[in-house]
Amino acid sequence: MTQDATAVAAAKVAGVVRELTARVMQYDATRDRRAVFAYTYFRLTSDLAANLRTNTLSFREPEWVADLSVTLAAAYSTAMDAIDSWLGLGAARPDGAPGGEVRAADMPESIPKPWRDVYAASTVRHSYVLEEVLFSMMAHMSYDLPLALRALDPAAHGDLRRHIADFHRMNDLLASSVDGVQDEISARYCRRLHSLDRLFTRDDELFTSYGIRVARGMAWFNCHRLLDPDAAAEAQGSISRSTAAFIAEFRSPDDWKRRHAFRVLRALVPSRRQWPPAGTPPA
Template identity: 60%
Template sequence: MAAEPVLPAEKVDMVAGLLADRVRQYDAAHDRRAAFAYTYYRLTKTLATALDTGTPAFDDPPWVAELCETLASAYFSAMDSTDAWLAGRSGRAAADAKPRDLPDSVPPPWRDVYAASSVRRSYLLEDVLFSMMAHMSYDLPGALRHMAAITGDRSHIADFQRMNDVLASCVDEVQDDLSARYIRGLSSLDNLFTRSDELLTNYGIRVARGLAWFNCDRLMDPASTEDASRSISTSTAALIAEIRAPDDRKLRAVLWILRRVIPDRRHWPAADAPLG
């Protein structure tokens, strides 16, 4: 007897379930990757609900679900490689790790993210922003390229934009719940150091994902593949440098001092805390 086909909403909900497992794993270990995993989980659950209710009405729901799976697999692969590296260190997180300390099996942007979050004064919103940058600027163009190579079809831009609308519509709520789960006063404390959380806004999500579509086209054009690969591999490091070491020397000095006197007020939820 043939197995029942899995509906697109069910596929995306299964991805959300895998992300929920990561959140619980990272929460239990007090791993700073938890905040982005939680953000990613909430965004994915929102997409699953949109597919289940048919609002908005996607032209090709199976393509939407396949893209969600393909994109998530890139994230899981990077995290698994990081976990394997940590296991070789007897599970110990690396304090003040450098990107070069992580293995080549971890893509460069995710090495940059892990190293940035390993410093003593890494703030929660930074961890989320840097991870979001790696996922949107590096993983997403690669996932779109993979999808195009399999299907030979790049005609899904309308559905891609609908996905952008769905994800962008819930980002403010997700930020509020992220703050409630991991840190009180997130907007006032963390923005002091990032100076902007534009990537985690309705507009920012749309722009970042739109740029990913453009970079996929660049990757698929032989004349621009090399430049595009270099660009998406280094854009996360550039964002980290902009936030951690701004060009303005006075601002850089002020942030250096504040980072040493203001504690990271991150807290960890109870083991049975609902994910939302």
């Protein structure tokens, strides 16, 4: 590894940060609820870019780390652009205008199924900021990430194995960033976020250091399933369905007492959010 390689890797991820900055500002300007996860993604990627500039974690192949970041962000951007195209045809927006609540089945197949599930969930009357982060993280980590890893596998021969140490270092970095990012989301979009965190106790574990490690570990496993011809079809179906299952369990848990309590709380606790002043860049 050379200093030049580290600089090139950092520059690639800095490009992703710029793209996410523009997306956050676009969503903030229209009060689109997708802004919350776009900001979360921006902050986590900013931390990765900063680390690559110094290579504090001593990535063995920072170019591969950067390529994964670029490929993963491209999957997210493609899904968001497909939603934007659909919205351009007059479909419902997640801010409730013009069409109000939608179902995933109402959306075109050009949008990956997990992101249809996330968008539809964001249009319900009582959708909370914390939910919007969790559901989007689930789609991005359980669906986009294994597909991005597969795309980087040379000739689909399982050569990803040599990158597992760097992948784990990325897990460490992202996991260490979570608490600070939660505070920043709270300050920017929902000062009551920590109250909602208590409301959703046991259901928000994905947005923790442990949860990120587990989700990314599962993505690595599912990537290898996708690379196995005998397992690929089942794996593709599994990662396509997992976000909808997560949302259903989150909003309607199997335990009837918790399910009833959630329904009561949803009726009583408003889903208030604030928006930054127009033109405020993410930081």
